[in-house]
Amino acid sequence: MMRSGRHTTILDIISKMEIETQEELCAELNKQNYKVTQATVSRDIKELRLFKVAGVEKKYKYAYIDEGLNRISPKMQNLFRECVLSMRPAMNQVVIKTLRGNGSNAGMIVDKLNFQEIVGSIAGDDTLLIVTESPEHANVVVEKLNEFLK
Known part of the structure; x- marks a missing residue:
C-alpha cells in the first residue's frame, strides 16, 4: 500500500x-x-x-507515459519522431541515430512495438542497434518504423 x-x-x-x-x-x-x-x-x-x-x-x-501493454501513445510516437535523426539497415541489423541522450528512449519505444522480426536491441547514448535474423527482416523493420514515424 x-x-x-x-x-x-x-x-x-x-x-x-x-x-x-x-x-x-x-x-x-x-x-x-x-x-x-x-x-x-x-x-x-x-x-x-x-x-x-x-x-x-x-x-x-x-x-512517464502510461501507454498500456504493447500500445504506443501519441506522446511516445511524438517522442520517437522528435529524437530519431536517421535510420538504415546494415546486413541483419538496423542502426538508428538519435539526438544525444535519446538512444535508450528510442530503444524502449521499439521494444514496446514488439515487432516479431526483431531479435533484440542495444541502446547507447545516441544510437540504437536493432538485430534481426536476416537482411530481409532488417528491411521490414525499417519499413515498419518509417510508417510509425509518419
Missing part, C-alpha cells in the same frame, strides 16, 4: 515539476512525508519505467 501511494505521488511530482536527479525526487518525497532513501527511489524509477527527456528549466527531467 505504501509503495502504491508513493508511486502515485512520484508520478504527480514529475508531472508538475522538472526533477533531474534521484536526490531531487527523494527530497520532494520527503517533503510529502515519505521517508525514502535514494535506493528506494532508484527501485521506484525502475518499476515505474521512468525515463529522462530534455527539460525546459533543467537539462533533463524524469518523464
Whole structure:
C-alpha cells in the first residue's frame, strides 16, 4: 500500500515539476512525508519505467507515459519522431541515430512495438542497434518504423 501511494505521488511530482536527479525526487518525497532513501527511489524509477527527456528549466527531467501493454501513445510516437535523426539497415541489423541522450528512449519505444522480426536491441547514448535474423527482416523493420514515424 505504501509503495502504491508513493508511486502515485512520484508520478504527480514529475508531472508538475522538472526533477533531474534521484536526490531531487527523494527530497520532494520527503517533503510529502515519505521517508525514502535514494535506493528506494532508484527501485521506484525502475518499476515505474521512468525515463529522462530534455527539460525546459533543467537539462533533463524524469518523464512517464502510461501507454498500456504493447500500445504506443501519441506522446511516445511524438517522442520517437522528435529524437530519431536517421535510420538504415546494415546486413541483419538496423542502426538508428538519435539526438544525444535519446538512444535508450528510442530503444524502449521499439521494444514496446514488439515487432516479431526483431531479435533484440542495444541502446547507447545516441544510437540504437536493432538485430534481426536476416537482411530481409532488417528491411521490414525499417519499413515498419518509417510508417510509425509518419
